[in-house]
Amino acid sequence: MISFQNVSVRYPLGNSALDGVSFDVEDGEFVYLVGPSGAGKTTILRLLLNDIQPSEGSITVNDFEISKAKFKQATQLRRQIGIVFQDFKILPESNVFENIALSMLVKGYQKARIAKEVEEALRLTDIANKKYLFPAQLSAGELQRVAIARAVVGDRTIILADEPTGNLDPKTTWEVMKIFKKLGKKKTVLFATHNVDIVNSMKRRVIILKNGKLIKDKKKGGYEL
Amino acid sequence: MNEIINSLRRTPYQTFAALSVLFFTLLLSGLLFISLTFLQGLLNYVETRPRVIVYFQIKADEKQINAVKELVKNSNKTSEIKYVSKEEAYEIYKEFTQNDPLLLEMTSPEILPASLEIDAIKPEYLPELADMLKNQPGVDEVQYQKDIIDNLLSLTSKVRKITAVFFGYLMFMSIIVLTTTLSFKIALKREEIGILKLLGASNMYIRKPFIGESVFLGIIATALANIVLIGALISMNTFLHEYFAGVPNLMSSFVGIPLQVWPFNLTFAIATLSVTAIFSLFITLVSSYVATNRYL
Numbered sequence: 001m002i003s004f005q006n007v008s009v010r011y012p013l014g015n016s017a018l019d020g021v022s023f024d025v026e027d028g029e030f031v032y033l034v035g036p037s038g039a040g041k042t043t044i045l046r047l048l049l050n051d052i053q054p055s056e057g058s059i060t061v062n063d064f065e066i067s068k069a070k071f072k073q074a075t076q077l078r079r080q081i082g083i084v085f086q087d088f089k090i091l092p093e094s095n096v097f098e099n100i101a102l103s104m105l106v107k108g109y110q111k112a113r114i115a116k117e118v119e120e121a122l123r124l125t126d127i128a129n130k131k132y133l134f135p136a137q138l139s140a141g142e143l144q145r146v147a148i149a150r151a152v153v154g155d156r157t158i159i160l161a162d163e164p165t166g167n168l169d170p171k172t173t174w175e176v177m178k179i180f181k182k183l184g185k186k187k188t189v190l191f192a193t194h195n196v197d198i199v200n201s202m203k204r205r206v207i208i209l210k211n212g213k214l215i216k217d218k219k220k221g222g223y224e225l
Numbered sequence: 226m227n228e229i230i231n232s233l234r235r236t237p238y239q240t241f242a243a244l245s246v247l248f249f250t251l252l253l254s255g256l257l258f259i260s261l262t263f264l265q266g267l268l269n270y271v272e273t274r275p276r277v278i279v280y281f282q283i284k285a286d287e288k289q290i291n292a293v294k295e296l297v298k299n300s301n302k303t304s305e306i307k308y309v310s311k312e313e314a315y316e317i318y319k320e321f322t323q324n325d326p327l328l329l330e331m332t333s334p335e336i337l338p339a340s341l342e343i344d345a346i347k348p349e350y351l352p353e354l355a356d357m358l359k360n361q362p363g364v365d366e367v368q369y370q371k372d373i374i375d376n377l378l379s380l381t382s383k384v385r386k387i388t389a390v391f392f393g394y395l396m397f398m399s400i401i402v403l404t405t406t407l408s409f410k411i412a413l414k415r416e417e418i419g420i421l422k423l424l425g426a427s428n429m430y431i432r433k434p435f436i437g438e439s440v441f442l443g444i445i446a447t448a449l450a451n452i453v454l455i456g457a458l459i460s461m462n463t464f465l466h467e468y469f470a471g472v473p474n475l476m477s478s479f480v481g482i483p484l485q486v487w488p489f490n491l492t493f494a495i496a497t498l499s500v501t502a503i504f505s506l507f508i509t510l511v512s513s514y515v516a517t518n519r520y521l
Contacts, residue, residue, distance in 0.1 A: 076425070089423075
């Protein structure tokens with residue numbers, strides 16, 4: 001379970017990225033974080049990754065207080081989280097298989113288990129036939145599938161997606177969303193986007209942010225600009 | 226291993242620079258080790274052979290020499306007394322100057338002093354014997370190990386100081402060059418490191434390839450330095466055999482373990498390899514730690 005209690009993030013010059021945000025996310029829940037640019041969506045994801053620290057409030061993940069995490073604990077926390085970025089963040093010199101396996105290698109899994117789980121993830125994301133190709137040989141949609149596959153392997157129970165369809169054409173966007181739909185049943189997913197069509201297509205919980213504040217928290221909602 | 230080699234091949238100039246500096250540092254550390262153990266071995270050798278050498282005046286006659294010999298013999302503090310006549314001294318001189326006939330031409334047995342080589346039972350008797358001999362008629366100069374030991378000690382100390390300064394400088398430069406090379410490579414992989422961190426990679430996991438790369442360079446540099454050192458020792462073997470003629474062996478110690486320095490042997494080669502390997506490991510580990518630390 002993820003819990004944000006009265007979380008604020010303020011920068012030294014006084015402007016705030018997040019202002020008193022509180023919400024809980026149950027295990028296995030799929031939540032959209034929506035809002036215009038600068039609303040605070042990415043800040044929430046960065047806080048969960050312990051990439052930045054809150055100025056106020058508390059954040060807990062599975063009863064573990066992130067804001068008090070030391071370096072080793074932050075590393076352990078990140079090992080529970082899979083991440084999918086708009087710009088994919090795929091290693092250019094490693095092939096598809098190696099990129100996905102990396103997510104398990106950093107956790108010290110055995111080779112046999114890595115091979116098995118990576119194959120499953122390749123099938124889930126429908127890129128089994130591309131496993132020996134390098135990023136330069138893949139389309140944007142395929143790169144995002146690699147990123148999703150990397151996020152799901154290795155017992156990562158939480159998936160954070162930061163505008164994962166931002167660089168994709170409409171057709172590929174829907175294909176990627178189908179994969180996220182499948183994931184939503186097994187993992188906790190926080191999906192940051194400002195794409196209205198995507199949010200409205202899947203009746204899931206929607207947290208709407210604006211100027212760093214939580215405006216609405218709809219259990220099975222949609223979203224309007 | 227393939228990853229390390231590929232990474233090194235991608236940056237050939239940096240690799241060459243790092244390898245060269247490492248090689249010269251390790252070569253110098255090996256030379257320093259060899260010279261210091263040799264000097265220590267010589268010192269130990271001289272210390273275990275308490276000897277006084279008495280040089281007589283040119284005009285000293287046999288009667289005076291025999292009187293001195295008798296005096297020393299009766300002191301009961303000597304184990305062996307060897308008389309070296311003017312002619313024998315000339316023969317020894319001839320051997321030393323065989324490559325320089327001009328020097329030999331200018332010398333004759335008449336101008337060389339006769340001498341007595343007196344081996345004392347204990348090193349403590351040396352000053353006493355020297356004092357006793359100094360004032361005897363016909364005696365020109367008395368030399369005993371104290372002078373040689375003092376000279377050797379002073380030489381060892383100077384060699385230690387000079388090489389320590391040079392070695393310290395080279396070591397510092399090696400660390401700087403290797404750190405800069407690695408930093409350049411790490412900067413190129415900054416995004417990759419960022420991804421690894423977000424995936425939950427430990428600092429050690431991120432450091433490992435860079436440590437591996439610098440240690441690999443260290444191994445190559447150590448091997449090259451030792452090949453050159455062993456080659457140099459082998460090529461000097463004949464000369465050293467002549468130089469140390471009559472010296473059965475030179476013993477030194479390495480981390481408290483007795484080590485035979487001369488004649489050359491496998492144990493001494495392993496000790497030299499160990500010393501250079503330890504320095505290599507120190508340089509490469511410090512460099513990779515400093516370089517990676519900036520990005521973690």
